[in-house]
Amino acid sequence: MPRLPDDSDSDEHDLLDESRRRASRILHGFIDFAFQGNVLEIAFGLIIASMFTALVTSFVSDILLPPLSVLLPLNKNLEEKFAVLRSGPHRPRDTGYNTLKQAQDDGAVVMAYGFFLNRLLNFMGVGFSLYGLAAVYQYFSQDPIIKHTVKCRYCRKRINEKREKALRCVNCSSWQDGREDAVN
Secondary structure (H helix, E strand, O other), X not given: OOOOOOHHHHHHHHHHHHHHHHHHHHHHHHHHHHOOXXXXXHHHHHHHHHHHHHHHHHHHHHHHHHHHHHHOOOOOOHXXXXXXXXXXXXXXXXXXXXXXXXXXXXXXXXXXXXXXXXXXXXXXXHHHHHHHHHHHHHHHOOOOOOOOEEEOOOOOOEEEOOOOOOOEOOOOOOEOOOHHHHHO
C-alpha cells in the first residue's frame, strides 16, 4: 500500500539543513578569525618572543654566569647557591648540604637566592635586548617604538618629549611652549 508523504521527513531535512548551515557558519567564522592579519601577527610575535627569550636565557645561564661564578669566589654555579633556614631531619653534621636538591630532598627550608639571581639576570638580559632591538628598528624606520617622555613643569606628570607632538599637557592642559610663563 502506498504511503502518503509524512511531514516528519521534511522536518528532518529542514533540521539537518539548518544544522549543516550552522556548522558551516561556525567553521567559516573560525577560519576568518584564525587567518586575520592581527591574529597571525600576534601568533608570529609570540613565537619569536618565546624563541628570543630562550636564546637570552641560554646566553645568561650558559655563557654569562659560569665566568661570573669563576671570577667571584662562589665555588659553585650561581644558580646552585642557597642558604639553609631550617635543617631537615637527616642533615649531615660535618659537611652540611652539598647541593640544593639534597637539601630540598631532606625537607630543609632553603632560600635559593642563586636561582632568583639567575632569573633576575635573565629578566634584565631580555629587557635590555628588547630595548636594543627596538632602538635598531626605530633607527631604520620612521615608526617610533620608544617614546621618550619628560615631566610637565606644572603637574609633574610624564608627557611626550617631542614639542611638536605635545603642545599641551594631557593631564593639566598647560601649554608646554612657554605661553603661560610669558603671560605671568
